[in-house]
Amino acid sequence: MSAALAGTAAAALPAEALQRAGQPAPAASVTAETDAQLARVLALYGDRLTAAQKQRLRGIIAGDIAMLQPVRAVKMRNSDPPQTVLRLVGEKR
Amino acid sequence: MIGEATLFLPIRELGARMRAKEFTPLELTQAYLERSRRLGPELNAYVTLTTERALRQAQQATEELAAGHDRGPLHGIPYAAKDLLAVAGYPTTWGAKPYADQRFDYDATVITRLDQAGAILIGKAAMIELAGGLGYSGPYASLTGPCHNPWNTKYWTCGSSSGSGAIVSAGLAAFALGSDTRGSIICPSTWCGINGMRPSFGRVSRHGVMTIAWTMDKIGPMGHSADCLGLILAVIAGHDPQDWDSLPQAQAGFTPAAPRRALRVGRVTNVYPEARPELHQAVDRALAVLRAQGAEVEDVEFPQGPYEEASLLVIRIEAESAYQELIATGRCALLEDPLGQINGYASSQFLATDYIQLQRLRLELARRYEPLFERFDVLAAPGQSSTASLIRPPEAERRGPEAGRMARGRGGRGPRRPARLDSLQPDGISSLCGFPAVTVPGGLAVNRLPIGVQFIARALNDELPLAAARLLQAHSDWHQNHPPAPYGPA
Numbered sequence: 343m344s345a346a347l348a349g350t351a352a353a354a355l356p357a358e359a360l361q362r363a364g365q366p367a368p369a370a371s372v373t374a375e376t377d378a379q380l381a382r383v384l385a386l387y388g389d390r391l392t393a394a395q396k397q398r399l400r401g402i403i404a405g406d407i408a409m410l411q412p413v414r415a416v417k418m419r420n421s422d423p424p425q426t427v428l429r430l431v432g433e434k435r
Numbered sequence: 436m437i438g439e440a441t442l443f444l445p446i447r448e449l450g451a452r453m454r455a456k457e458f459t460p461l462e463l464t465q466a467y468l469e470r471s472r473r474l475g476p477e478l479n480a481y482v483t484l485t486t487e488r489a490l491r492q493a494q495q496a497t498e499e500l501a502a503g504h505d506r507g508p509l510h511g512i513p514y515a516a517k518d519l520l521a522v523a524g525y526p527t528t529w530g531a532k533p534y535a536d537q538r539f540d541y542d543a544t545v546i547t548r549l550d551q552a553g554a555i556l557i558g559k560a561a562m563i564e565l566a567g568g569l570g571y572s573g574p575y576a577s578l579t580g581p582c583h584n585p586w587n588t589k590y591w592t593c594g595s596s597s598g599s600g601a602i603v604s605a606g607l608a609a610f611a612l613g614s615d616t617r618g619s620i621i622c623p624s625t626w627c628g629i630n631g632m633r634p635s636f637g638r639v640s641r642h643g644v645m646t647i648a649w650t651m652d653k654i655g656p657m658g659h660s661a662d663c664l665g666l667i668l669a670v671i672a673g674h675d676p677q678d679w680d681s682l683p684q685a686q687a688g689f690t691p692a693a694p695r696r697a698l699r700v701g702r703v704t705n706v707y708p709e710a711r712p713e714l715h716q717a718v719d720r721a722l723a724v725l726r727a728q729g730a731e732v733e734d735v736e737f738p739q740g741p742y743e744e745a746s747l748l749v750i751r752i753e754a755e756s757a758y759q760e761l762i763a764t765g766r767c768a769l770l771e772d773p774l775g776q777i778n779g780y781a782s783s784q785f786l787a788t789d790y791i792q793l794q795r796l797r798l799e800l801a802r803r804y805e806p807l808f809e810r811f812d813v814l815a816a817p818g819q820s821s822t823a824s825l826i827r828p829p830e831a832e833r834r835g836p837e838a839g840r841m842a843r844g845r846g847g848r849g850p851r852r853p854a855r856l857d858s859l860q861p862d863g864i865s866s867l868c869g870f871p872a873v874t875v876p877g878g879l880a881v882n883r884l885p886i887g888v889q890f891i892a893r894a895l896n897d898e899l900p901l902a903a904a905r906l907l908q909a910h911s912d913w914h915q916n917h918p919p920a921p922y923g924p925a
Contacts, residue, residue: 382784383783406748424795
């Protein structure tokens, strides 16, 4: 994955930066989802994390959820398939 | 004695000189190895030099060519491979401390194919740890430290195929292999002033290659000309039953070919709105060359959609699964980059419904390009949104882009402001949809760093961006620019 910033590569553009990017304040549902996901991360891995890392994780999760909004907003028809499908073992290719 | 300028020649020219007996593959390999030993450490370009293997292969190539056994254009040509490609007998570190001592007892399929073509592996190229699979903030996120750009060593090569970019740019090998999940060949090639190609998804085997994201990872060539890229792709492309996503041979195989009619080029106008004007002007200059050679050029816009978001999210989710062991055990704490140390924990919380939605959306987003590819053979855009970035002190880099490396508005001259996600970044679009892309040098910016021009085509039309780039290079000389000495020819 490249990381040119302003061209910034995926990885290099921490999702948390998106949260500081002058975007509108998140909806209450987004904040609630961020809180819920962070709570689950901390329940699973909290003992490994410093206070600063926990704080940073909140920003990452909030950014992830912000990125998900336009993805979730696209309406799909019932039959629209995913790009991942079952391929049969032994299938002749 | 092989002169320095020879080490910057394209593959076809090196082969012609070898066959004219100006030098042997062994002499050429020794020259690249000597230059790599001398300059490689200054650039942090290599993880490992495979000297013994290289000299053995070079001796064999020398004997074979002398005996009239010619394996084709890559026979006797030295190259480097990104250190996520397995090579038996040598470490394969994935650029990351947790895997610093990792070894495989087999070769990646692409290494085997290049062996069979007579190419000579001289080293494993440095890279960003895990190719950025768990996220990173900048150039220090590597087992071998920041990779320095041969055009100006205060600047970065970009990632994640950092070493591959530096090696080709500085004439340390004739070509290199990189990997590209979302821009990791296109960006370092552009910033290092060389040619790079992300082939169509499924065309080149990934057997023996570290995985970031199964539905996004590609292996591709980096070299001194578009012609070189085609020669390399012709060897490494093809069906491999050991890669579950490998296309059938009829689609995966590749032979360079000229288009049967004048190229139709769409000049993308809604791309990189924040880029400095000189980056867009480089595209216009390149397209003027193509137009003079008969190409039809029209303005066009990328279709709207959450391409970049979907690209980043698919990678995040698949990488969490690929590096599950690293995350579950907490060994991700051994990574250099503070972001990479914790990003996997956040990724573990994505919902299955979101992943399925992303994979359904990909089909819809790819379909939005069909009308464009009915009208155009290739879409042209700047190689990246900027020239190479400065390597800042480690602490500033590790705080991430929000700490100061912010986008500038109004063509790069406006006030600093926080970066925003650009949904229509070409790397995100073509990676998400499996489109092939080629970046080629397009001149130098006012800061004397390289600018790139990229061509994108419909999936499995890999010959078209290569044809556009070859036509451009037949009638221009930007690809013959090299870094200043000592990293360029004296």
